[in-house]
Amino acid sequence: MEYRFSSRVSQLTSSAVRDILKLTQGKDLISFAGGLPAEELFPVDAVREAADRVFRAGPGVLQYGLTEGYTPLREQLCERMSKKGMAVTPDEMLMTTGSQQAIYQLVGVLTEPGDTVLVEMPTYLSSLQVFALHGVQTAAVESDEDGMIPEYAEEMIKRHKPKLLYAVMTFGNPTGRVWSVERRKAILDICRKYGVLIIEDDPYGDIKFNPEDSIPTLFSLEGKAQDSIVVYTGSFSKTVAPALRTGWAMGDKRIMEMAAKTKQAADLHSSTLDQQILSQLLQFFDLDGHIAMISREYGNRMLEMHRLLEQAALPGVKWQKARGGMFLWLELPDGLDAEALLRCAVQKGVAFVPGSPFYAASPKRNTARLNFTHNTGERTAAGVARFAEAIGEFTARS
Amino acid sequence: MEYRFSSRVSQLTSSAVRDILKLTQGKDLISFAGGLPAEELFPVDAVREAADRVFRAGPGVLQYGLTEGYTPLREQLCERMSKKGMAVTPDEMLMTTGSQQAIYQLVGVLTEPGDTVLVEMPTYLSSLQVFALHGVQTAAVESDEDGMIPEYAEEMIKRHKPKLLYAVMTFGNPTGRVWSVERRKAILDICRKYGVLIIEDDPYGDIKFNPEDSIPTLFSLEGKAQDSIVVYTGSFSKTVAPALRTGWAMGDKRIMEMAAKTKQAADLHSSTLDQQILSQLLQFFDLDGHIAMISREYGNRMLEMHRLLEQAALPGVKWQKARGGMFLWLELPDGLDAEALLRCAVQKGVAFVPGSPFYAASPKRNTARLNFTHNTGERTAAGVARFAEAIGEFTARS
Numbered sequence: 001m002e003y004r005f006s007s008r009v010s011q012l013t014s015s016a017v018r019d020i021l022k023l024t025q026g027k028d029l030i031s032f033a034g035g036l037p038a039e040e041l042f043p044v045d046a047v048r049e050a051a052d053r054v055f056r057a058g059p060g061v062l063q064y065g066l067t068e069g070y071t072p073l074r075e076q077l078c079e080r081m082s083k084k085g086m087a088v089t090p091d092e093m094l095m096t097t098g099s100q101q102a103i104y105q106l107v108g109v110l111t112e113p114g115d116t117v118l119v120e121m122p123t124y125l126s127s128l129q130v131f132a133l134h135g136v137q138t139a140a141v142e143s144d145e146d147g148m149i150p151e152y153a154e155e156m157i158k159r160h161k162p163k164l165l166y167a168v169m170t171f172g173n174p175t176g177r178v179w180s181v182e183r184r185k186a187i188l189d190i191c192r193k194y195g196v197l198i199i200e201d202d203p204y205g206d207i208k209f210n211p212e213d214s215i216p217t218l219f220s221l222e223g224k225a226q227d228s229i230v231v232y233t234g235s236f237s238k239t240v241a242p243a244l245r246t247g248w249a250m251g252d253k254r255i256m257e258m259a260a261k262t263k264q265a266a267d268l269h270s271s272t273l274d275q276q277i278l279s280q281l282l283q284f285f286d287l288d289g290h291i292a293m294i295s296r297e298y299g300n301r302m303l304e305m306h307r308l309l310e311q312a313a314l315p316g317v318k319w320q321k322a323r324g325g326m327f328l329w330l331e332l333p334d335g336l337d338a339e340a341l342l343r344c345a346v347q348k349g350v351a352f353v354p355g356s357p358f359y360a361a362s363p364k365r366n367t368a369r370l371n372f373t374h375n376t377g378e379r380t381a382a383g384v385a386r387f388a389e390a391i392g393e394f395t396a397r398s
Numbered sequence: 399m400e401y402r403f404s405s406r407v408s409q410l411t412s413s414a415v416r417d418i419l420k421l422t423q424g425k426d427l428i429s430f431a432g433g434l435p436a437e438e439l440f441p442v443d444a445v446r447e448a449a450d451r452v453f454r455a456g457p458g459v460l461q462y463g464l465t466e467g468y469t470p471l472r473e474q475l476c477e478r479m480s481k482k483g484m485a486v487t488p489d490e491m492l493m494t495t496g497s498q499q500a501i502y503q504l505v506g507v508l509t510e511p512g513d514t515v516l517v518e519m520p521t522y523l524s525s526l527q528v529f530a531l532h533g534v535q536t537a538a539v540e541s542d543e544d545g546m547i548p549e550y551a552e553e554m555i556k557r558h559k560p561k562l563l564y565a566v567m568t569f570g571n572p573t574g575r576v577w578s579v580e581r582r583k584a585i586l587d588i589c590r591k592y593g594v595l596i597i598e599d600d601p602y603g604d605i606k607f608n609p610e611d612s613i614p615t616l617f618s619l620e621g622k623a624q625d626s627i628v629v630y631t632g633s634f635s636k637t638v639a640p641a642l643r644t645g646w647a648m649g650d651k652r653i654m655e656m657a658a659k660t661k662q663a664a665d666l667h668s669s670t671l672d673q674q675i676l677s678q679l680l681q682f683f684d685l686d687g688h689i690a691m692i693s694r695e696y697g698n699r700m701l702e703m704h705r706l707l708e709q710a711a712l713p714g715v716k717w718q719k720a721r722g723g724m725f726l727w728l729e730l731p732d733g734l735d736a737e738a739l740l741r742c743a744v745q746k747g748v749a750f751v752p753g754s755p756f757y758a759a760s761p762k763r764n765t766a767r768l769n770f771t772h773n774t775g776e777r778t779a780a781g782v783a784r785f786a787e788a789i790g791e792f793t794a795r796s
Binding site for chain 1: 403437441446449457494496498639643659666670
C-alpha cells in the first residue's frame with residue numbers, strides 16, 4: 001500500500017533533539033543534548049499531595065473541562081503574572097499542552113500559509129517545525145549577545161512584510177542569551193510602527209541564577225493584554241515538571257478566543273487532572289521557594305560545566321556563562337562541523353546538540369548547545385572529558 | 399489594534415455543543431446536550447490509587463516523555479486490542495490528547511488543503527471543524543439505519559476522488575447507529591478498490607448494552623495495521639474519564655510516524671502523568687468489569703429516557719432505541735426547526751443539541767441529539783417533561 005502524505009508534512013524533518021533523545025534512551029550515554037530539567041529536583045511529594053487534594057473532591061474532577069482551561073488555575077496564574085508586571089485576566093489566557101502547543105495554536109490563527117515570521121539567529125528548533133507545518137516562511141534576523149539587532153529587524157520587516165516576530169528573549173534556547181532592555185524596547189517600537197505581532201516565548205524566564213536580576217518581559221513593557229502587539233507564552237514544564245504538560249498563552253482576548261476555537265478542534269482541551277493538580281500546587285505549595293531552589297542548583301551546575309570546559313582548555317572553543325535557563329552555547333573552531341563531532345562524541349559516550357538545526361538560514365555549522373541542568377558531579381565531569389576528547393581528535397586532525 | 403486572523407480560522411464556527419456547554423455552566427438547566435459521561439460512575443478511587451503507584455516510583459515519572467506515548471501503556475493497549483481481533487504493535491500506535499487529537503493529526507498528515515473527505519450524514523460535529531481547519535472539503539454520503547449506503551459512497555468517490563472516508567461506525571455520534579457487518583464489508587471493498595483511506599473513529603464501541611452484541615471493527619476486518627486502508631482511533635474518555643485526555647490512533651507504521659512528527663510540533667507529547675495513571679489502571683484495576691458496569695447503567699438510562707419519551711406521546715417525533723453509546727437521535731415533525739425549539743427549551747430549563755450542525759451538507763433541521771448518560775431519575779424525567787412541553791408549544795402553534 002502506497003500512502004500519500006501531505007506535502008507539508010513530508011518535508012517536515014523530525015527534531016534532531018528529540019531524535020537523539022530517542023536514540024539514547026536506555027543507553028549508557030551522558031547526554032547534554034535534551035533540554036531536560038533535573039528530575040531529582042521535581043517536587044514529586046508536593047505533586048502527589050496536590051493530586052490527593054484533587055481526588056478528594058470526588059469523581060466530578062474527572063469530567064470534561066473548558067477548552068480555555070481550568071478557571072481557578074487561570075485566575076491564580078493571572079495573579080502570579082500581575083506580580084511580574086503583567087496585567088492579564090482569565091479571558092485573556094488559554095491553557096495549553098505545554099507552551100509548545102501555545103506557539104502552535106498562535107501561529108495557526110495569526111498567519112496564512114505563505115506568510116513570513118521573523119526569528120532569531122539561531123532560534124528555538126521546534127518553533128521552526130511549527131512554522132513549516134503551518135506553511136509559513138521564516139526570515140532570520142542577525143542577532144548578537146543582546147538580542148536581535150534592531151536595524152536588521154527593520155530591514156527584514158521592510159523586505160518581507162512579516163505578520164509575526166517570534167523570539168525567546170530571556171535565557172534563550174539555544175543560546176541562553178538575554179535581550180537587553182534597550183533592545184526589547186527598540187524591537188517593540190519597530191514592531192509597533194509596522195504592525196508586526198510579537199510572540200514572546202518565555203519558558204525559562206523564572207530560572208535566573210541571580211535573584212536580583214531584573215528582566216522586564218515585553219508583555220510587561222506593553223502593560224496590558226488588550227490591544228497589545230505582544231502575545232506571551234509560558235510553561236510549568238521547567239518550574240514544576242514537564243510530565244504535567246501545562247503551558248499557556250496570554251494576549252488580547254480576540255486572539256485568545258480564536259486560539260481556543262482552533263484548540264477545540266485540535267484536542268477539545270488539555271488534561272484537566274494536570275491543571276487541577278497545578279492549581280492545588282499554586283495554593284498549597286511554595287512554588288516560588290521551589291523555583292529559587294532549582295535556580296540556585298542550576299546556577300551551580302552551569303558554573304561547574306563552565307569550569308570544566310575552561311579546565312579542558314579546548315583550543316578555539318568560545319562560550320559565555322549563562323545568567324539563567326538551561327543551556328551553554330558553544331562556538332567551535334572555524335571549520336569544525338558539529339554534526340561530525342556529534343557522531344564522534346556519541347561513540348565516546350556523550351551527546352549534545354549541533355547548532356545548525358537551530359538556524360532558519362545560513363547555519364553556523366561550528367556551534368553546539370550543551371544542557372547543564374540534567375547531569376551533576378561525576379557525570380558532568382566525565383561528559384565534558386569525553387566531549388573534550390572528541391574535540392581533541394578533530395582539532396588534531398585538522 | 400486590528401488583528402488579522404488566518405482566513406481558515408476566521409471562518410471556523412465554534413462547536414454548538416461546546417458553546418451550549420459553556421452557556422449552561424452553573425445554571426439550573428437539565429442538559430441532554432453535552433456528550434458527558436456520568437461523573438458519579440468515574441472510578442475516582444482507582445484513579446487515585448493508580449496515581450499513588452505512579453508517584454511512588456519517584457520524581458523520574460515527571461520527566462519529558464516520548465512523542466509516541468508512554469511505551470508500557472502502548473504495549474498494554476496492544477494486548478487489549480488483540481483481544482478484539484485487532485493485531486497491532488506499539489510502533490503502530492500513537493497516544494494522543496483524546497481521540498479528537500488523533501483525528502486532527504491524522505487528517506493533517508493524510509490530506510492536502512483542497513482534498514475531499516467523505517463523511518456520514520449526519521456526522522460527528524467536531525470532525526467537521528477538523529476538516530475545515532485543515533482546509534479540507536467534505537462530501538456527505540447518504541446514510542440510513544445500517545450505515546453509509548455503499549452505492550452512494552461509490553458514486554461520491556467517483557465524483558469527488560476523496561483521500562479519506564471518516565465515520566463513527568459503532569454507536570455513532572450523533573445518531574447512535576451501528577453499521578451492519580454487510581455495510582462495513584461493502585464500504586471496505588469500495589475503499590480498497592479506489593484507494594480511499596478510512597478513519598474509523600471508535601470512542602463508544604466498548605459501551606454496548608447487550609454484552610453478547612458482537613460488532614467487528616473495520617480494523618479487525620482488515621486484520622492487521624500494516625498496509626491497511628483503515629486507521630483506527632480510540633479513547634479512554636468514555637471508558638475511564640475524560641479529564642485524563644488520553645486517546646490513541648493505530649494504523650500502518652508509516653502513517654503513525656508521520657502523525658508523531660506533526661504531533662511533536664503541535665505539543666511535543668500528551669500528559670505523561672495521565673498515561674502512566676492509565677497504565678497502572680490497566681494493570682491493577684478491573685477495567686472490563688468497570689466498562690460492563692457503566693454499560694449496564696447507561697443501557698438502563700437509555701431505556702428510561704426512551705420510556706419517558708414514549709410516555710410523553712410526542713406527535714410526529716420518531717427515534718430508535720440505542721444499542722450502545724450515549725445518544726438518542728430524534729426526528730421531529732416536518733417543519734419543526736430544532737434550533738428554534740432549543741431556544742424555547744432552554745427557557746423551560748432543558749438543553750439538547752439541534753441536529754443541523756452535524757450535517758456537512760443539506761441539514762435536516764428537524765432533528766435533535768439527546769444524551770442519556772449524564773442525568774438520572776427525576777432529572778431525566780423533569781428534563782423530558784420540559785422538552786415535551788417545548789415541543790407541545792411548537793406543534794400547537796403550527
